[in-house]
Amino acid sequence: MQPAFSVIFLTTLIGAAQGLFLALYGAELTGFGGLSPEDGQHLLITGSLVALVLTGLGLIASFFHLGHPERAWRSAAMWRTSWLSREVIALPLFMAGLFVYGGAHFLGLGGTLWIGASVVVLCLSLFVCTAMIYASVRFLQEWASALTLVNYTLLGCASGLTLATALAAILGASDLAAAYAWGAGAFTLLAFFTRVASLMRNARLKPKSNLQSAIGIKHPRIVQKAQGFMGGSFNTREFFHGRSSEVLRSVKWTFLLMVFPLPLLGLVLGVNAASAAVLLIAFVIQYVGLLAERWFFFAQANHPQNLYYQTIS
Amino acid sequence: MTQLALVIDLNVCVGCHACVTSCKQWNTSGSAGALTDFNPYGADPNGTFFNRVQTFEVGEFPNTQTVHFPKSCLHCEDPPCVPVCPTGASYKRAEDGIVLVDYDKCIGCKYCTWACPYGAREFDEDRKVMTKCTLCVDRVTDTKLPEPERKPACVLACPANARLFGDVHDPESVVSKAIAERGGYQLMPEWGTRPANHYLPRRKTEMRIHPEDLERVDNPRKIDGQQPELGHRTPGREDFAT
Numbered sequence: 118m119q120p121a122f123s124v125i126f127l128t129t130l131i132g133a134a135q136g137l138f139l140a141l142y143g144a145e146l147t148g149f150g151g152l153s154p155e156d157g158q159h160l161l162i163t164g165s166l167v168a169l170v171l172t173g174l175g176l177i178a179s180f181f182h183l184g185h186p187e188r189a190w191r192s193a194a195m196w197r198t199s200w201l202s203r204e205v206i207a208l209p210l211f212m213a214g215l216f217v218y219g220g221a222h223f224l225g226l227g228g229t230l231w232i233g234a235s236v237v238v239l240c241l242s243l244f245v246c247t248a249m250i251y252a253s254v255r256f257l258q259e260w261a262s263a264l265t266l267v268n269y270t271l272l273g274c275a276s277g278l279t280l281a282t283a284l285a286a287i288l289g290a291s292d293l294a295a296a297y298a299w300g301a302g303a304f305t306l307l308a309f310f311t312r313v314a315s316l317m318r319n320a321r322l323k324p325k326s327n328l329q330s331a332i333g334i335k336h337p338r339i340v341q342k343a344q345g346f347m348g349g350s351f352n353t354r355e356f357f358h359g360r361s362s363e364v365l366r367s368v369k370w371t372f373l374l375m376v377f378p379l380p381l382l383g384l385v386l387g388v389n390a391a392s393a394a395v396l397l398i399a400f401v402i403q404y405v406g407l408l409a410e411r412w413f414f415f416a417q418a419n420h421p422q423n424l425y426y427q428t429i430s
Numbered sequence: 431m432t433q434l435a436l437v438i439d440l441n442v443c444v445g446c447h448a449c450v451t452s453c454k455q456w457n458t459s460g461s462a463g464a465l466t467d468f469n470p471y472g473a474d475p476n477g478t479f480f481n482r483v484q485t486f487e488v489g490e491f492p493n494t495q496t497v498h499f500p501k502s503c504l505h506c507e508d509p510p511c512v513p514v515c516p517t518g519a520s521y522k523r524a525e526d527g528i529v530l531v532d533y534d535k536c537i538g539c540k541y542c543t544w545a546c547p548y549g550a551r552e553f554d555e556d557r558k559v560m561t562k563c564t565l566c567v568d569r570v571t572d573t574k575l576p577e578p579e580r581k582p583a584c585v586l587a588c589p590a591n592a593r594l595f596g597d598v599h600d601p602e603s604v605v606s607k608a609i610a611e612r613g614g615y616q617l618m619p620e621w622g623t624r625p626a627n628h629y630l631p632r633r634k635t636e637m638r639i640h641p642e643d644l645e646r647v648d649n650p651r652k653i654d655g656q657q658p659e660l661g662h663r664t665p666g667r668e669d670f671a672t
Contacts, residue, residue: 183537183539184538184553184558194516194517199515199516201516201541205516325620326620330619330620331617333615342487345482346477348475350552351478351543356549425549
């Protein structure tokens with residue numbers, strides 16, 4: 118598939134925001150790791166604001182994917198059948214939840230644990246909706262797997278926790294930052310195993326369709342001599358990444374390096390040196406790595422329609 | 431329930447692209463148009479088409495067959511592109527089974543194209559909506575047209591009559607009989623999309639000569655016994671034998 122940058126930014130930004138919110142709520146549940154209630158409150162308000170900004174940026178990015186952004190409101194209509202429609206509902210709900218959660222802390226209202234719990238539900242359902250947009254397309258076998266759901270969730274949590282670590286360090290809560298760093302490390306490691314598992318699965322994937330089933334002729338040797346046109350079309354634009362396999366391979370190693378070992382190193386260094394800057398750099402590296410990861414996720418998916426568009430002559 | 435569809439005879443298609451150009455002409459000027467071309471006369475043209483004729487070579491030289499393969503939307507009975515549409519712009523008409531896009535509702539998110547294994551949908555970069563073969567819904571339902579012309583433009587254009595059009599749910603229709611009698615098949619059956627369009631396979635071309643072709647069996651003079659049948663290759667036989 119041709120990687121769509123609007124969607125790459127959308128999924129990575131909201132993933133980080135969701136992970137950040139889960140980290141914030143986790144801190145509230147566990148009593149802020151020795152932080153004073155005022156400082157904890159401050160962290161939750163700032164963190165909710167950051168998460169809200171990230172989801173807002175993601176939402177803006179998603180509009181660039183649409184041919185008719187002014188009709189975007191229509192896309193909530195088919196929530197009974199379409200995961201995309203469900204995401205369109207789940208994302209604003211999660212944003213509203215973040216706003217209410219952060220606002221309740223800001224105004225010092227009670228019952229924030231309960232508000233937070235319901236936002237957790239919204240957050241997790243957003244993970245499911247986002248990932249199922251891809252996992253539910255059975256024709257893209259690289260995506261049609263439970264690992265897609267697991268990876269979206271774990272990678273979102275990992276980047277969100279790394280961001281929470283940096284945020285806690287910036288606000289001077291070094292104990293909490295250390296605790297977050299443990300969480301970020303654990304999720305990064307966990308995500309490493311599941312992402313590598315999906316890479317291994319995809320490497321061994323056997324395409325369900327072939328040229329024989331595509332045109333219904335059972336001869337073992339079929340060669341396309343002409344795809345029917347010499348110029349380009351949507352079929353040649355949307356479904357090919359247009360890069361060489363070397364580029365694909367280098368993007369894969371780039372994201373494997375930038376999403377997993379480098380941020381882990383940054384977390385260890387940053388916590389030991391109590392340096393918020395290093396932790397922030399760790400998050401930036403991981404986020405850029407996730408952009409590469411999402412690009413690769415798209416580029417690796419091979420659509421069966423490509424069987425029909427192989428030869429120009 | 432009616433399910434309109436095309437049945438394409440690969441044994442007959444000569445790959446002339448008349449269906450491609452007539453489709454483009456009709457739909458670019460009809461209710462589905464205009465089908466945008468970018469840079470059509472330049473070095474790198476880019477266009478929108480609802481129908482293509484592709485060419486495949488089957489077998490190993492010298493035993494090869496050239497197969498011309500027209501491909502347009504197959505109007506699946508279980509269309510995977512419809513449920514994924516977030517706005518409901520993509521829909522399958524209940525009355526005749528045609529899969530259509532409501533251009534006024536489409537937001538141009540292209541999600542439906544990911545969910546079509548056949549690559550039948552093409553995004554129109556000018557109007558920013560998804561477009562696809564409409565089975566010439568504006569022709570086939572137009573009662574102002576004379577009955578024989580209520581067919582898709584591609585069907586009317588085909589000089590070899592390789593394209594049949596009709597209701598595949600009606601067992602008495604031309605298309606159903608062609609599918610049943612000539613082994614009509616669907617593309618990529620492994621996905622369970624149940625395409626309504628069918629393809630008729632290549633057939634071995636054999637020359638069959640029946641005795642009736644050589645000798646008129648119902649010659650009345652012969653039946654009456656007035657004219658005895660002469661032996662093969664005897665003079666005068668051709669006067670009344672045929």
